[in-house]
Amino acid sequence: MNSIRIKKGLDIPLSGKPGPTIEPHVLPTDTVYVHPAEFEGVKAKLLVEEGAAVKRGSPLFFNKRLTALQFLSPGGGRVEEIKYGPRRVIERITIRLDSKEEVEAFKKYSPEQISGLDRAEIIGHLLATGFWAHIKQRPFSRIADPEATPKSIFVNAMNTAPFQPDFHVIVKGHEQAFQAGLDLLTRLTDGDVHLCLAAEAENSSKAVTEARNVQIHAFSGPHPSGNSSVHIHHVDPMDPHDKVWVVRAVDLITIGRLFLDGEYPADRTISFGGPGVRPEACRYYRLRHGAALAPLLEERLRDGEHRIVCGDGLSGAEVDAGGGLPFYGSGLTVIPEERERLFMGWFAPGWNRYSPSRTFLSTWFRRNHAWNLNSNLNGSRRAMVLTGLYDTVMPMNIMVDFLVRAVLAHDTDEAIALGILETDPEDFALCSFICPSKMELSHIIRQGLDEIEQEGI
C-alpha cells in the first residue's frame, strides 16, 4: 500500500452526515424512472413506445453516436410515459412496475471465469447493458471510448465531499461483487488498476483494504483528497494525450453483480443526508435502480423548501423530487433553499455563518460546529479578483486563478499548458465555495473542457 498525504483543502462541516446503518429492506415503490438526459454526450434513440411491456433488463434506448451502447429498463412492467423536454430531448421514461416482475436473463459468470475473460467480451457486455456509462474517461470526464486503451484505471472508494456515500458501508454484503468488478477492470487496461481509499476509515471493510489484483493507495487529508483528479495527479500523472479511466467503487458493485448474478441488479444502497434531512433519517437506504424518490423523501425531510441533490453538495446535480433515482445516484444530499435576507450581513460579527475565512467570529470560536448550510449565494456576484485564495484549497500543481482566466479568455493553449486536462469540474467546487466574488468556477471549467474537446487537443 502506498500512502499519500494531502495538505491543502477543506473539509466542509455540513450537518446531516449519514450514519453508518443501512435500512434492511428495499424501499417499496410502484414506479421506476430512467432519465436519458443525464448521460452527457449520449444522443438517445428510443427502442420502446409508450404502453410497451418491458422486463427488468430490456433495452429502452440506445446511443445514436455509439450504437453498441444501449440502456436498459431498471424494472419490469409497462412504459407509462415518455416525457420530452426542449428540442425533443427525452427527459424521462416512466415505467409502472408489475406486481410480478419479469427479469431478462444474461450470461452468468463465476469469479474464476471473470479473471480469465477477454477484453472484447467484457466491453461488449457492459455496452449492451448500459453499465459502460459508469466508466468515465479523462481528460474531459466523458463516458469512456471503448476503442481506446487507457494508460491506467483509477477506482475511487473515497468520500471526502459532503456527502458522498462511505464505500466501506455500501460494500457490506457485496464484497464478492466488488472484487469481481476490480478483476473485470484489470482486463481492460495494459497498465495498473489503482484503488484509492481513505487512510483511516471508521467502518473499515477488508474487502476494500485487502482488495486483490490492484494497486492500493491510501489518501489522507482534507477534501479534495478524495477526488480522482488528485489521485491521478499524485499517483500516475497524465500528459495531455494520455487517457485514464475513472470508476467509482460504488458502481463497481453494480457491474460485479451484473456479471455474477446474470441479471440487472434489483437494488442498490445509497446514502441520504444533508441539513434538509431529519437527523434520525440520515443514513443508508436500499432502493431499486431508478426508484421514485417520493417514498424516500416523504416524512424524512425537515420543514421548508429543499433542493434534492444527486451526489454531494459540492459537485452534485439538482434532481426533480418527483422523478426517480438517477443512474449515477449513489447518494442524495438535501440542501435547504434559503432566500432570507439578513440585515447588514457584511458587517455582522459572523457568529451564525460559516466561512473558512478568518473574518468571521465562527471561524475562531465554533470550530467543531456542524453547519446547516443552505443554497444561498451568501453575497453578490462581482468581478474576478486574483486573490490567490483558490490555491489554498487546490492540492494539485495548478494555478487556479490563471487557469480560470485562460478559460474565460478562450485561450485553450494556455489552459492546456496550465493543466486543465488533468482536472474535472468537481475539483473547482471548493474554490467556488470560498470565492468572495461568487464565481461559478466548476461551470467555467466545464465550458473550457467542452471547448477544448470540440477544437481537439
Place this chain on the structure above:
Amino acid sequence: MKFLLKQMENIKPLFMPGGKLEKLYPLFEAQDTFLFTPAETTRHAPHIRGALDTKRMMITVVIALIPPFLFGMFNAGQQYHYVNQIPDMGWLDHLWRGAGIVLPIVLVSYVVGGTLEVLFSIIRRHDINEGFLVTGLLFPLTLPPTIPLWQVAAGIAFGVVIGKEIFGGTGFNVLNPALTARAFLFFAYPNEISGDGIWSVVKDPENVVEGFTGATPLGAAAVAPRGVNIVEYLSEQGFEWWTMAVGLTGGSIGETAFFACLIGAVILIVSGVGSWRIMAGCVIGLFIGSTLLNRLPAETYSSFTQLPFHYHLVYGGFAFGAVYMATDPVSAAATAKGKWIYGVLIGILVIIIRVANPAFPGGVMLAILFMNVMAPVIDHYVLQAHIRTRRKKAREESLTYVQTQER
C-alpha cells in the same frame, strides 16, 4: 427591519427592466445589498457557498484602516496645536481639532469619488463595487492635512476615472486607484503636496513655534550635510526613532504612525485579507536596500545613504504603503512567488528613490506604482516557469511511482 425590507421590495420594480428608474439599477442594487444580504440562491454546483463576499473583504480593509485614520486625525490636531502654540490641550482636543481638519477631506473624497463611481456603473451597466469604500478612505490618508478640498475632489476624480473605470472597473485596473489619484496631484500641483510648508496646518505664519521648519523627517534627512552622523543629525532636528514610530510628526494624514499601520497589518494578515507575502517582501526589500547603501563610504556619498534600516522602516509612508497600498490584490502580483518578488522590489525601489532622488523623499508612492505596472510581467514569468516545471514534475512523479512499485 421587516418594515425596511418591505420598503426595499416595494420600490424594487421601479429599478427592474421596464421600470421607470431602470437605469439607476446599480444604485438600487448597492443600497439594497448594503442593507440586506442578497436573496439569490446558487444556480450551479456547488450548491452551498461560504459566507465570505467582497463586501466583507472590503469592510475588513476599512476596519484595518481605522487605526491610522484615527491617529492621523489626532496627529493633525496635535500638530496644529503645537505649531500654532496653542497651549494646554488634551488628547481629546487634539482629536477634535484633527477631525475638523481631516473629516472634510475624507468626506469630499467619498462624495466626489462615490458619485463618479455610481455614474460610471449606471453608464457602463455594472454593479457598484465595494472596492470604492477602501479607495475613498485610502486616498485622503495619503494627503497632507493642508490640501485644498478642490484638489481632493480633482484627485479622487482622476483616480476613479483614469485609474480604474476606463479599464472597465474594479478587477481590471492596472494601477492602484488611490495612488493614481495621489500621483496625479503630486505632479499636477506639486506646491500643495510636496516641500516643507504643507504638513501642518499653520494659522498665522508669524506666530509659529520657534525653530519650526515644517520639514518631514525624510525631507530633513535628504538635506543632511555630507559626512554627519545621520542618526544624530536627525535627533538634533527633533526626529527620534520613537517619535517617528509613534507618528507625532508632520506628514500625510495616515502615513506618520508606524504602529497604527502595524495594527492594520495584523488585522489584514490575521483575517487573511491582505497578503503577508507582499508585506514581508516589502520589509525584506527595504532591509536589503538600506543595508547595501549603508556599506557605501559615508565621505563620498550623501549622509542619507547611512540611514539605518529601522529608521527607513518607520519614516514616511513606507509602512502605510506596504500594508494598504502594495497589497491591493487587483494591482499587485497574483502568484505566490510573484508576490515575494513584487514586495522585495518595492522595498528596494523605495530606498533607491528616497536616497538617490532628493526631489522625491517619499518614494513609496512611485515605487508601488512602478511595481503595479511591472506586476503582470512578474506574473508572466512566474507562470511560464510554472508551466515548465509542471511538465518536468509530472514526469518525475511518474518515475518515483514506478520506483515505489519496484520496491
